Amino acid sequence: xxxxxxxxxxxxxxxxxxxxxxxxxxxxxxxxxxxxxxxxxxxxxxxxxxxxxxxxxxxxxxxxxxxxxxxxxxxxxxxxxxxxxxxxxxxxxxxxxxxxxxxxxxxxxxxxxxxxxxxxxxxxxxxxxxxxxxxxxxxxxxxxxxxxxxxxxxxxxxxxxxxxxxxxxxxxxxxxxxxxxxxxxxxxxxxxxxxxxxxxxxxxxxxxxxxxxxxxxxxxxxxxxxxxxxxxxxxxxxxxxxxxxxxxxxxxxxxxxxxxxxxxxxxxxxxxxxxxxxxxxxxxxxxxxxxxxxxxxxxxxxxxxxxxxxxxxxxxxxxxxxxxxxxxxxxxxxxxxxxxxxxxxxxxxxxxxxxxxxxxxxxxxxxxxxxxxxxxxxxxxxxxxxxxxxxxxxxxxxxxx
Numbered sequence: 001x002x003x004x005x006x007x008x009x010x011x012x013x014x015x016x017x018x019x020x021x022x023x024x025x026x027x028x029x030x031x032x033x034x035x036x037x038x039x040x041x042x043x044x045x046x047x048x049x050x051x052x053x054x055x056x057x058x059x060x061x062x063x064x065x066x067x068x069x070x071x072x073x074x075x076x077x078x079x080x081x082x083x084x085x086x087x088x089x090x091x092x093x094x095x096x097x098x099x100x101x102x103x104x105x106x107x108x109x110x111x112x113x114x115x116x117x118x119x120x121x122x123x124x125x126x127x128x129x130x131x132x133x134x135x136x137x138x139x140x141x142x143x144x145x146x147x148x149x150x151x152x153x154x155x156x157x158x159x160x161x162x163x164x165x166x167x168x169x170x171x172x173x174x175x176x177x178x179x180x181x182x183x184x185x186x187x188x189x190x191x192x193x194x195x196x197x198x199x200x201x202x203x204x205x206x207x208x209x210x211x212x213x214x215x216x217x218x219x220x221x222x223x224x225x226x227x228x229x230x231x232x233x234x235x236x237x238x239x240x241x242x243x244x245x246x247x248x249x250x251x252x253x254x255x256x257x258x259x260x261x262x263x264x265x266x267x268x269x270x271x272x273x274x275x276x277x278x279x280x281x282x283x284x285x286x287x288x289x290x291x292x293x294x295x296x297x298x299x300x301x302x303x304x305x306x307x308x309x310x311x312x313x314x315x316x317x318x319x320x321x322x323x324x325x326x327x328x329x330x331x332x333x334x335x336x337x338x339x340x341x342x343x344x345x346x347x348x349x350x351x352x353x354x355x356x357x358x359x360x361x362x363x364x365x366x367x368x369x370x371x372x373x374x375x376x377x378x379x380x381x382x383x384x385x386x387x388x389x390x391x392x393x394x395x396x397x398x399x400x401x
Contacts, residue, residue: 002029002030002129002133002211003029003030003122003125003126003129004026004027004028004029004030004078005025005026005027005028005030005050005078005079005105005107006026006027008030008050008121008122008125011121011122011125012117012121013113013114013117013118013120013121014118014121014122016109016110016113017081017107017108017109017113017118018107018108018110019105019106019107020091020096020099020106020107020108021095021096021097021098021099021100021104021105021106022079022099022100022102022103022104022105022106023100023105024103025078025079025102025103025104025105026105027211027212027215028048028078028079028105028208028212029048029078029207029208029211029212030048030049030050030078030079030122030126031046031047031048031049031078031126031204031208032048032049032050032123032126033049033050033052033118033119033122033123034049034050034051034052034077035051035052035115035119036051036052036053036068036072037053037054037055037056037057037058038057038068039064039067039068039070039071039072042071042072042074042075045072045075045077046201046204047075047076047077047201047204047205047208048076048077048078048204048205048208049077049078050077050078050079050080050081050122051072051077051079051080051081052080052081052083052109052115052118052119053068053080053081053082053083054082054083054085054087054088054115055082055083055085055087055088056087058087058088059087059088060087060088060089060090060092062092062094062095065092065095066094066095066098069095069098069099069102069104069106070098072104073102073104074256076205076208076254076255077104078105078208079104079105079106079107080099080104080105080106080107081106081107081108081109081118082095082106082107082108082109083109083111083113083115084108084109084110084111085111091106091108135156136156136157136160136220136221136222137221137222137223138222139153139156139157140157140220140221140222140229140231141222141223141224143271143274143275144222144224144229144274144275144278146275149271149272154271157220157271160218160219160220161216161218161219161220161233162220162231162271163233164269164270164271165269166233166234166269167233167234167236167267167268167269168231168232168233168234168267168268168269168274168277169231169232169234169240169243169264169265169266169267169268169277169281170229170230170231170232170264170265170268170274170277170278170280170281171229171230171231171232171244171247171262171263171264171265171281172227172228172229172230172262172263172265172278172281172282172285173206173227173228173229173230173260173261173262174226174227174228174260174261174262174285175199175202175226175228175258175259175260176259176260176261176296199226202228202258203223203228205255206221206228206230207219207221207228209250209251209254209255210230212250212254213247213250220232227282229278231274234267240264240299240300240301240302241297241299241302243264244262244264244297244299245297247262248260248262248296248297259296260296261285261288261289261295261296261298262285262296262297262298263280263281263282263283263284263285263288263298263299263300264281264284264297264298264299264300264301265277265278265279265280265281265282265284265300266280266300266301280300281300283300283307284298284299284300284303285298287303287306287307287310288303290398291306291397291398305390305391305394305398306394306398309394309395309398309399315399318395318398318399319395319399321391321392321395322391322392322395322396322399325376325388325389325391325392326338326341326376326389326392326396327375327376328375329341329372329375329376334375336368337368337371337372337375338396339358340354340358340365340368340369340372341372341389341393342393342396342397343357343358344365344369344380345389345390345393346393349380349386351365351366351369352365376389
């Protein structure tokens with residue numbers, strides 16, 4: 001069980017802390033305890049810390065305390081402990097209000113409680129938990145690398161929340177863009193080795209965000225080079241698209257300046273099929289980048305045609321099939337009509353939606369569609385013709401990359 005702002009209240013010494021604000025953030029996972037007074041030094045933080053403040057610099061100056069709280073929130077700390085002492089006798093109400101507004105836990109530490117006792121109690125609990133989580137990460141990574149699924153390994157995963165027979169999907173997350181991180185797959189120069197620590201920091205932050213998103217501390221995660229791997233139990237009432245959209249929204253709400261590539265693999269119920277789901281999620285990212293480079297969410301289940309094309313070695317024959325179906329739409333002077341058809345297919349054969357994406361009037365869209373039907377001698381409402389045109393459009397998209 002991870003050490004969170006909620007469960008530290010049951011630890012020795014830390015159980016004397018009083019929560020004043022930010023109860024919505026009680027599930028924030030604490031990575032370590034850090035002592036800080038001046039917000040100018042927040043760049044030393046990695047995210048996830050429980051920060052202890054005595055007021056040595058800020059005193060009871062409301063503006064300075066608010067600046068510190070804002071800066072700590074931007075660094076994604078888990079929570080803040082304000083020590084009542086000679087410097088701060090009472091925590092300003094504005095600071096409490098800010099904590100509630102941000103959802104950032106703010107604790108009051110009694111003056112007679114020693115900082116070292118609280119720090120040691122929490123850090124010991126973190127060390128114990130990280131040892132347990134490390135075992136889970138190593139177990140998952142070992143299975144993905146080909147190790148046998150022994151009773152001991154299965155038991156370790158079951159203790160971490162894995163339920164045999166329940167539906168799972170592998171979700172692979174790559175950090176595509178960040179102000180402080182290299183692109184996934186980029187070579188790291190010797191003088192830039194410190195960036196490996198940044199990957200670790202980002203993966204740790206993802207770990208926290210997933211636990212926060214699920215509202216539970218039992219999650220199955222590991223990492224492989226530049227990919228963070230989450231083995232997620234599925235709600236059978238939700239599609240992979242709904243799962244991905246909800247999680248991506250959560251990521252964007254809790255992070256700034258970072259974009260992602262997220263691949264969602266196939267469903268599996270048996271642990272021996274987990275590696276295939278991970279491979280499928282990574283494959284979805286690879287295929288999806290070629291189709292939609294600027295995209296963030298790639299679903300293996302929705303890439304049936306692209307997966308078929310990848311196995312088809314003779315790309316020239318694919319182009320001939322598309323040309324046979326699209327005929328004169330492939331000519332340069334028919335580019336506008338081809339673009340219209342491609343968007344129409346992408347929008348699920350919905351003329352109104354396609355017109356909006358092309359920024360044209362719906363009547364113009366229907367006019368172009370009639371021209372396409374006349375030119376190709378097809379009926380866009382006929383299932384066979386619709387399938388042929390979809391196939392041709394997918395070939396064009398896949399072979400133009």
